[in-house]
Amino acid sequence: MKASPSLLPLLRSRTQGELLALVLLHPEREFSITELAEACGVTPTAVLREVERLVGGGILADRRVGRSRLVKARTDTPLYRPLSDVIAVTFGPMSLLAEALSGLAGITEAYIYGSWAARYSGEPGPPPGDVDVLVVGAPDPDELFDLAESVSRRLGREVNVHRVSPESWAADTADPFLTSVRERPLARLNLDQES
Incomplete structure (x- = not known):
């Protein structure tokens, strides 16, 4: 089991936070145990244990x-609205950004970096004030800006997007920005999500 998350230390584990973000922030969807396990990067057995606790607590429903x-x-x-608001602010960036960016043409990869990625990886520190996103590719800049604004409103925190070309990202460069991004924790966004 993944350790207790520094993003929201009330939760038992990062897996629980990721699972809650997927399910609570997509209330119109039903997820199979296998889908949740793949999305969270854990075994179906681990997801099943969390699901049973959350169903027993009245947070999730199953059939x-x-x-x-x-x-x-x-x-x-x-409990739904306040809990989903807290999960959106803490674990929501991974789920909401992956969903939004996967629908935008021209993106090959995307990562969250900076303080949010550091807390997500377990580094202690104050709660992040914003979410920094690195987009690799050549998406339409206006669409990317609109997307960031929309996700910012849903998260209740600013989303800052920085674009780089695939060549720049792949190159061994002396660019100070890319060097600092690579040296710190990165949280890769899964852009192959099904909606």
């Missing part, structure tokens, strides 16, 4: 379809 177990957010409880 069986054949041999599959499907999970979704319980939006009919007074």
